Amino acid sequence: MRVRVLADDVINKISAGEVVERPASVVRELVDNALDAGATDISVTLEDGGQRLIRVSDDGSGMERDDALLALERHATSKLSQPDDLLSIATLGFRGEALPSIAAVSKMVLRTRPESAVAATEIIIAGGKILKVQEAAAPRGSTMEVRQLFYNTPARRKFLKSARTEELKVKTWLTHASISRPQVRIRLISDGRELLNLPRHSSELERAASIFRGTTIPFEGHSESLSLVGLVGHPSLAQMESGAFVILVNGRLISDRMIVRAVKEGFDSTLKDREFPIGFVSLRLAAGDVDVNVHPQKSEVRFRHAQEVFEAVKKCVAGAVQEFCFPVRGAASFTQTPKTTSHNTSFNFQSLPAHEPRASQPFAPYAAPVAPKEPASESRSEEKEEDFRFSDLRYIGQLMECYLLTEWNEQFYIVDMHAAHERYNFNLMRRAFRERNVQSQQLLVPLSIELSEEGVERCLRQAPLFEGLGFHWDSLGPTTLVARAMPSYFREAKLVQVIKEVAALTDEFESDAAYHEQVDKIAARLACHASIRSGKEMEREEVYALFKALDSTEFSAACPHGRPVVVSFSKEDVEAWFGRDR
Numbered sequence: 020m021r022v023r024v025l026a027d028d029v030i031n032k033i034s035a036g037e038v039v040e041r042p043a044s045v046v047r048e049l050v051d052n053a054l055d056a057g058a059t060d061i062s063v064t065l066e067d068g069g070q071r072l073i074r075v076s077d078d079g080s081g082m083e084r085d086d087a088l089l090a091l092e093r094h095a096t097s098k099l100s101q102p103d104d105l106l107s108i109a110t111l112g113f114r115g116e117a118l119p120s121i122a123a124v125s126k127m128v129l130r131t132r133p134e135s136a137v138a139a140t141e142i143i144i145a146g147g148k149i150l151k152v153q154e155a156a157a158p159r160g161s162t163m164e165v166r167q168l169f170y171n172t173p174a175r176r177k178f179l180k181s182a183r184t185e186e187l188k189v190k191t192w193l194t195h196a197s198i199s200r201p202q203v204r205i206r207l208i209s210d211g212r213e214l215l216n217l218p219r220h221s222s223e224l225e226r227a228a229s230i231f232r233g234t235t236i237p238f239e240g241h242s243e244s245l246s247l248v249g250l251v252g253h254p255s256l257a258q259m260e261s262g263a264f265v266i267l268v269n270g271r272l273i274s275d276r277m278i279v280r281a282v283k284e285g286f287d288s289t290l291k292d293r294e295f296p297i298g299f300v301s302l303r304l305a306a307g308d309v310d311v312n313v314h315p316q317k318s319e320v321r322f323r324h325a326q327e328v329f330e331a332v333k334k335c336v337a338g339a340v341q342e343f344c345f346p347v348r349g350a351a352s353f354t355q356t357p358k359t360t361s362h363n364t365s366f367n368f369q370s371l372p373a374h375e376p377r378a379s380q381p382f383a384p385y386a387a388p389v390a391p392k393e394p395a396s397e398s399r400s401e402e403k404e405e406d407f408r409f410s411d412l413r414y415i416g417q418l419m420e421c422y423l424l425t426e427w428n429e430q431f432y433i434v435d436m437h438a439a440h441e442r443y444n445f446n447l448m449r450r451a452f453r454e455r456n457v458q459s460q461q462l463l464v465p466l467s468i469e470l471s472e473e474g475v476e477r478c479l480r481q482a483p484l485f486e487g488l489g490f491h492w493d494s495l496g497p498t499t500l501v502a503r504a505m506p507s508y509f510r511e512a513k514l515v516q517v518i519k520e521v522a523a524l525t526d527e528f529e530s531d532a533a534y535h536e537q538v539d540k541i542a543a544r545l546a547c548h549a550s551i552r553s554g555k556e557m558e559r560e561e562v563y564a565l566f567k568a569l570d571s572t573e574f575s576a577a578c579p580h581g582r583p584v585v586v587s588f589s590k591e592d593v594e595a596w597f598g599r600d601r
Contacts, residue, residue, distance in 0.1 A: 038120040041179055042069025042168060043188040045125075048117035049163050050193070053077035054200060054270075058160065059219075065209040068182030069189060073165040081133040081160050084140040088152065090118050091129070091144065118163075123147035124175065125168045131161040146171050187473045190214050191262070192272070194230055198299055199270040201226035223248055223267075223301050231297055232469060232498070238339040240331055244308065244324065247331060249300035251339050254286060256469060257294040259523035263471060265299035268309060268320050275319065281329045285336025289343075294519075300332055409434075409566035409585075414559060423562055429590040436557060437550055438578035439569055445546035445579040446572040447508070452487050452542065458507040459489035466502040467495065468515055474522030475500050481521055488545065492518065509545070520544055543579035 039045055046063055053061050056079025066072035082090065121127060122144045132139035139157035143150045169176035179185060186209050197205050197217050207215035220226040224237050227250050234253040240246065257263070266278050278300065283290055290296065310321040322328050412425035412432055423434040451457045470478070478500050482492060489506030500522075505514055551557070557565075569584075577583055594600050 038116050039124060039168075041188065042073055042185045043192050045069065045073050045121055045165055045168065046075065046189050047192055047196075048121065049073075049075040049165075050196065052117065053079050053161065054203065056080045056161065058203060060204045062206045062208070063189070063193065065186060065189060065207070067210070068179075068185030069165075070168055070176070070179060070182065070185065071166065073168065074162065076160065076162040078158070078160040081136070082131045082140070083133055083136065084152075087129060087131050087140045087142060088149075091122060091142070091149065092119065119147065121163075121165055124172050125170065126166045128164040128166075129161070130155055130157050130164075132157050132159055134159050183476060184473075186214070187476055191471070191473060195265045195299075196272045198223050198227050198230070198265060199267045199272070199301055223299075224250060227299050231299075233297070234343070235298065236339040236342050238335045240335040242327075242331065245302060245304040245328065245331060247300055247302045247335060249335065249339075250298045251282075251286075251336055252297035253343055254289040254294075254296065254340075257290055257296050257519075258471065258474065259293055259295070259519045260471065260474065261295045263295045263297045267299065267301040268311075269303060269306065270301075271311060271320070273320050277322075277325060277329055278332055281332040282336050285333045286340050287337065289340060300336075302328065302332075304328075409439075409569040410563070412566055414562045417557060420556065423557070431588040431590075431593050432585055433587075434566075434585045435578075435583070436555075436562075436565065438582050439584045440550040440565060441546045441578045442584055443565070443568050443572055444508070444550055445542050448488065448506075448542040448545055450572075457487065457489040459491070459504045460507045461504045462502065462511070466511075466514060468500045468502065468518050469498055470500055470519070470522045472497045474519075477524055478518060478521050481524065485521065488542070490517075506545075517545060546579055 038048065042065065046069070050061060050063070053075060056077065058077035058079035060078045062074075062076045064072065064074040064076075118129070123146065126145045127143075129142045129144070130139050138154040140152070141155035141157075142152050169179070189209075190207055193205055193207055193215060194217075197203070201220035201223055204219050205215060205217045206213065217226070217229075220229070228235070228237075231250060231252055233256045235250050237248075237250045239248045261274075261279055264279065264282055266273050266275050268275075279295070282296060282298075282300065286296060308323045310323075407427075412427045412434075415424040415426060417436075418424055418433070421436060423436050423439075425432045425434060448457075475494050475498060478492060479494060485492075489504070489509070490502070491504035492500050492502045495501045500518060502514055502518060505511065591600060
């Protein structure tokens with residue numbers, strides 16, 4: 020096969036595939052350019068979630084005609100002039116890929132005028148080809164109109180979600196990115212509706228306080244090489260999506276697992292494994308101490324002194340978290356006025372762990388308790404193992420507050436009580452749902468849960484499926500979900516966590532899984548929340564009720580997640596432990 024140089028239009032489309040993923044990608048690139056141009060007022064307009072139109076207008080410095088034409092060339096930029104500039108990038112856009120990449124997969128109009136020019140320059144492009152260059156009337160600044168995104172790459176267009184989903188992704192990005200530019204007014208209008216109107220603020224903390232709801236604590240920190248400012252929400256406001264916490268580095272909105280881990284460690288034991296706090300942290304450090312040129316979409320960075328950054332974030336967050344009053348785990352929302360007391364630190368205090376007491380929850384068996392079994396007789400020693408029934412087990416005791424020790428037919432059995440109860444609940448829920456026979460109960464007092472807008476939207480999309488499982492909820496405003504009913508077998512204490520998990524469902528779960536596979540996944544999640552937990556001291560009657568319940572349902576050898584429910588050891592195995600086989 021011969022090697023050949025790719026045509027320019029193919030190169031541009033490949034570059035577009037790296038830079039332009041969806042409408043939010045276009046908005047990010049154009050807003051970054053507007054901020055680099057010194058804009059103090061930015062307006063974003065969408066139609067059909069950005070698939071029909073994306074318009075970004077700013078009052079920045081604008082461009083002369085020749086510069087505007089050059090900006091449409093690949094790797095043309097005003098922000099780098101020599102190789103060493105890559106080592107200390109201080110601007111948001113610097114690759115020179117944004118405009119030509121966007122123009123390659125859309126029909127674009129660029130209108131721009133600097134203060135010194137009498138008329139603006141208007142350039143009309145389609146599929147990366149310039150169709151017309153002319154003068155136009157326009158105020159100082161730039162306006163980019165991107166129409167029919169991916170019109171010439173239909174395969175890419177198929178990957179876009181609903182207009183509402185794409186709209187929310189744009190809104191979320193704008194909201195989060197605005198924290199680093201509090202002095203800039205930002206508006207978002209979608210299909211004629213104003214979704215955002217963020218006025219100018221004097222500081223990042225002031226802008227963030229207008230965005231994050233609920234009880235919050237601000238923090239600040241400084242050292243010789245870096246400074247940071249941020250805000251954390253109460254642990255009870257935590258979400259199941261990592262994007263709930265905003266990370267800014269030198270004004271750039273990024274994703275960074277190390278910083279997320281530092282934030283979670285700062286919260287210590289007040290967060291569960293899959294929970295993420297709400298809030299933000301904004302780091303400022305020398306441009307040479309951070310490499311932003313590691314990702315095509317500039318959404319990731321690499322730190323020169325990563326450990327120092329990690330410790331700084333962890334200590335500042337830990338100090339702020341200590342100011343919260345504990346315990347309040349389980350509350351769905353707060354109406355307290357957010358604290359505004361600033362917390363300052365020089366990264367030299369120690370984190371004091373805040374431990375969450377584990378409440379003991381009663382076991383609610385689904386079958387009536389049965390009498391304890393007598394020890395197995397010798398006549399049963401030849402029974403085949405396939406005749407095994409949980410209710411035949413003789414209960415001995417509980418180990419490590421989780422494992423039930425039993426015996427039967429000269430076999431020693433250890434039952435994981437959580438896995439066993441989870442398997443029974445899973446089978447019960449799945450069968451009831453498929454038979455459309457789920458018993459539901461109304462909540463005496465509807466439960467309000469604060470989520471992200473995207474989280475509320477996901478819950479509403481999944482509402483019909485969960486109604487089949489006995490849940491009912493609706494929205495009360497863009498970020499508030501109200502639960503009104505739940506299955507009769509479910510514990511209300513777990514309702515908030517279940518809804519937060521639904522709010523964090525991935526797009527793949529929503530779109531790619533088969534219907535019955537969705538049911539099984541949801542039933543597995545619910546079964547876990549509805550089941551007894553480690554730490555519960557079970558009464559003998561409860562143990563036998565659980566065993567009888569397991570016998571009343573289908574396959575019970577493993578929990579829905581694949582972990583074994585019971586393991587067994589023969590008499591020979593046990594005797595070998597103590598050398599009685601010799």
